[in-house]
Amino acid sequence: MNHAHHHADLTEILDLDAxxxxxxxxxxxxxxxxxxxxxxxxDLGCGTGAGTFALIDRFPDAHVTAVDASVAHLQRVREKxxxxxxxxxxxxxxxxxxxTAWPELGSPDLVWASASMHHMAHPDRAxxxxxxxxxxxxxxxxxxxxGQPRFLPENAPEDAPGLEERVHAAADRRHAGHPTHRGADWGPMLTAAGFTVEGERTVTVNIQGATSDAIGRYALGILRRVRGAAAETLSPEDLAALDRLLDSxxxxRRDDLMVRTERAVWAARR
Incomplete structure (x- = not known):
């Protein structure tokens, strides 16, 4: 996959996610x-602006500085x-x-970081x-x-029940040598950085999407990306079953899709 196409795919996934x-x-x-x-x-690591515009809607007197390493994502934020x-x-x-040197970000009352901290090479410094x-x-x-959301029932697809979990397990094996902070407990790290953690919660996402074109496109985009990481360690049978799901x-065309995931939230005060 060429880089521009890869980036376009990610931009669409972030928009669908929002x-x-x-x-x-x-x-x-x-x-x-x-x-x-x-x-x-x-908004640190703003992507295409899911958090930026949720915060703009919630706080009508606020101004948001959206920060990201991707020029294309920032252009999308400006368009929106x-x-x-x-x-x-x-x-x-x-x-x-x-x-090591961050840009001048003023003195914000609220800093929001959604699905961005786990990408950082030095999160303690950040x-x-x-x-x-x-x-x-x-x-x-x-x-x-x-982790990545799940879309298929456990007994799907018909020709390879349980395929989705095996695909994610294969992708996880591929990433095992590249430790990230996905799934980390940020509470102790926030405390070590001088914050007082004032709230933690887990938000369970379970959206039934039988007729949602957006959920179908979201599932297709995510599973295409996961395929790239999983292909090397998946069995030939599972890879073929995955490609049947993704091809054409x-x-x-499935009417049994859903979005299942969890979001963990920490609110910490300076």
């Missing part, structure tokens, strides 16, 4: 233990801001958060940087997915 999980994201923003509505917000008529309230910053940049009494919200978009 659309499908919008209610869950809104519920997280409503739960945050804020003392006063934030006026200056930073213009389409929604909130371009005056959204500022984009291109930055690699693994760099946490200290967030601590230093936050306004006194400011809040830091860390949101992480518990067989998964899009």
């Amino acid at each position: 659309e499908i999980l919008a209610e869950h994201t809104a519920a997280i923003t409503a739960w945050l233990p804020l003392k006063t509505p934030p006026r200056r917000i930073v 801001a213009c389409a929604r008529g909130v371009e005056e309230r959204v500022h984009t910053v291109h930055a690699d958060l693994d760099d 946490l200290r940087a967030v601590h230093d940049v936050l306004a006194p009494d400011g809040l830091f919200a860390v949101v992480e997915l518990a 978009d067989g998964i899009m």
Whole structure:
């Protein structure tokens, strides 16, 4: 897969993620233990803006600085801001958060990091940087997915029941030599960086999507990406079954799809 196509796929997945999980994201923003509505917000690793626009909607007086390493994602955020008529309230910053020197981010009342912290090579350094940049009494919200979402019933597909779990297990084996912080407990790391953890919760996502075109496209995009990591260690039979699901978009024609995952949330005060 060439890089541009790979990036286009990821952009669509992030947009679908924002659309499908919008209610869950809104519920997280409503739960945050804020003392006063934030006026200056930073969205770290904003992707295509799922958190940025959830926060813009939740806090009508706030301005959001959206930070990401991808120029294409930031362009998408700007396009969405213009389409929604909130371009005056959204500022984009291109930055690699693994760099030792961070860009000037002001003194935000709220920093939001959704599915971005686990990508960091030095998360302890990043946490200290967030601590230093936050306004006194400011809040830091860390949101992480518990692994990739699942879409198929356990007894599916008919020619290879349980395929989805085997595909994810194969992808996990491939990634075993590349440790990430996916699935980490951020509570102790936040405390070590000087924060007081004021709230933790797990949000269970279980969306039935029998007639949802968006869920079909989301499942197709995610499983195509997982196939890239799983192909080397999957059995030939399972790889063939997976390709039947993905070829000519067989998964899009299923009427038994759902989205099952969990999101873990930590709210920490400076």
